[in-house]
Amino acid sequence: MIALILASCSKTPIREVGPPPVNPPAYDSVHYTNGVFIINEGNYSRINASITFIDGKTDSVRQDIFKTANNRELGDVAQSMKILGNKGFIVVNNSNRIEVVSISDFKTIATISGFSSPRYLEFVDSTKAYVTNMMKNISVIDLKTMTVTKNISTPYWTESLLHYKQYMFVTCIGSFTETSSSNRKAQVYVIDTHSDSIIDSIPTGKEPIGITVDRKDKVWVLCTGGYDFFEAPTLKRIDPDLRVVEKSLTFPSQQKVPSRLCINPTGDTLYYIYDGVFQMPASATTLPGSALIPSNGHLFYGLAIHPQTARIYVTDAVDYVQNGYAFECSSVNGQFIHTYVAGRIPGSFCFTSSTKK
């Protein structure tokens, strides 16, 4: 009992303790200029978001690179990351911040605050970027001062962005506080990037979570139909100049929702998660009937296509509590090429050699 009393007097960590880094690299040999970042969301309110790095040359994996470089936690729910030049922008949703780091050593350059639960970021040009939020408004960031200079006003939850000509197409899910999908107004905003104002909107199916553009300049929007299965999910094709929905493909109405719409570098093949990972040529007239990568007991959560190799990167969140995994798969036959250990709830990817989504 005395030993226990003495032990209690020493300074022990109070915060959660994680595994020690495996083979911690000598600091000056660390470079993040070539590889793949896995953005691990972490658990809501537990402040355990992290970034994992897969080295492009050696294929080795480094965990928790933000914490290693900056000696502090990244924050609460890291939603997404984008790179512009040599700067990385990490959107930390529940900490209401964007962490800006130098890509070479991942050290902090700036921290931008003033958001309302930010989700995704897209660059307009080298001086300006837009950030969507769950609660309200689309924030406009000045990339020189690294601050929010204005807000494009909307009371709704905005999600994904697509830069098309001098416009930004932004998907809008509806009011965050309306828990029933039937009361949420689903649409795609068209924003003029010169005036930073909403000039048009295109109605879509419920919960339009993903948007991309193919090589024929057709915009695709993936609508889940509502997380509460309000309606069947749809994949809609929009003409961005006429601003109309020209085609709508409906998913079979099972108790599943699709997520993570992506496109390959040549802009001719779409990908999404619908339990498994599905692949669809942009020219197809119907949705694929079976998955390219069946789920087989995996819980596929994040998805991205490598902008050079066109390979499929998909994550398995396991049980949303333990460490997740990322798989690199062939886009030809869906076979697993590599398995990487990630952090908790790996949700998205960011590739160094590219500045496009």
Next chain:
Amino acid sequence: MEVKANLLPDNSGFKKVKYDSLILLPYKDADLSTVLSQISTVFVKSYSPGSLATPSFRGTPSNHTQVEWNGINLSSPMLGQIDLTLIPVSQFEEIEVLYGASSLTRTTGAFGGVINLVTKPDWNNRIFTSLSQTIASFDNYTTNLNVVAGTGSFQSSTKVNFNSAVNDFPYYNDYTGEHVTQHDASGVQYGFSEEAFAKIRDKHLLTGRVWYSYDDRDIPPTVSLTPTNYVQKQLDKTLRSILDYKYVEKDWNIFFRTALINQFMNYRNDSMKLDEDHYSSSWINSLRFTYTRIKNLTIKPGLDYTYDHAKSDAYTGIKTRNTIGAYAEVSYIFSGHFKSQLILREDYLESKFMPFVPALGLEYKPFIKINLFLTANANRNYGYPTLDDLYWNVWGNPDLKPEYDKAFETGINYNYPSKNGNFFIESSVTGYYSWMTDMIEWSPIPGNSSIWKPQNIQEVLARGMELSLNLKLKISKLTITSSNSYSYCRSTYQQATSAMDQSVGKQLMYVPENMFNGTLSMNFFNFNVGYNFSFVDKRYTSSDNQYFMPGYSLSNIILGKAFIMKHFVLSLQVKINNVFNVDYQSVENWPMPGRNYALNIRFECKK
């Protein structure tokens, strides 16, 4: 000074531990979470002082620990678990802890055990009044008033309690590196109970009890990187009433009970625009017939009927449940050395017969004159899903099946009271093994990571051991007591729920492997000084055990003096909690206070 055994070895192989009013005296101004974490092997997961604390023992999830008041289940049929901070110690006299299979004498579904809060009449009492006031750190005030009056055949007990706390304690936010003060953590609690006991010619015993409690609390924000200023509040209003009648004859007795529990809870979260009301009512009825005519044999058949009614903003429509249970308890004394007890239960609910629940306990006393007991028991148990698990809008799963448990336990108890009453020792060792299947776990449904549903997908294997040692020594006017308990629990996931799942064989989250608490106290000429020490081992925060919250130990000191006059007692007590100012957290990101103090004055009058 009467010395009573704390552990009750005479229970035919089933483990029951009792904490009487003397042991509970220093805790009269606290709530049940403080008592259990300082003196028992029940693990208490504490979120924040005055705010949510749940019990768990023998490595089981908290819905497998049932908390009862005089045998009536206190948890709502909706949530299936109880918040220990809502139970003030001043409202009851004793605590009985029934481990594992022992819980079957009360209910099915409590794989870990049952904690029963007991109030009972003292027929020798004529009039007793007690008034107590505590002033503690962080603007925490507690007032308790107790009036007990009666005769040899009628007793009435009235208890009133009031507590208000601001809980603005300082703590270190190690995410920001700042010393901050807790905010939005205040609460007000009050309760009133009235009990009446009537005894007619030692043949009829009638008991009526009513207990109303009201709790209005702010739920504080967790430790975070950026300041949050949202409002989260919870309001709980509960009314519990019990009516008992017992008729006693020489060879048999019959007991009838009817009870009504009404609970209202409102949860408000301004930033999420949530304002939800939840109502539940349970009408509980029990009939027990005890027959002791045949020598060495006691037969106790019974019948239970419970009607649950729930109305919630989170359900579609009103949900009700009817449960009919058949009960039989057969105890047989084979000889002076060997006793056994068989418990059988069969429930009928949701128009289905539930799995048959048998339990067998054996007790062997090798030496008539020595209080050494060897015990063993084995049982099967099932637990029905809660109404929340079944019917919560969108997320509930009405197809849930019951959870199962098969368990075995064995132990050795020993106690020795010295002839002159100056020395008493008791000690026990118990080992258990419990295999739980079809355990309900919330998991995202395949194909939709936004929706999580409870599913019968997990399997848990819990095995461990409990050790306790209590001593009491009287030397002239000095009395020294030492109570110690230690528990070891290895409770692991046994079922991979997805392809990459690394949790199989790993310890359950928030179940510490080792726990210890010990209290050393001395009483000399009505001066008492006590030291309480507790140690909680690390708790894993991820199912693959890659992340954990570090273990911690806490020390508390009590100093008191009682002034005893003919009819009056005035007692003063000072408590220093967390003496070494340990910086710890029970649940990740929920801050806990450092060193804090409490001053208590109590006035008692007895005629």
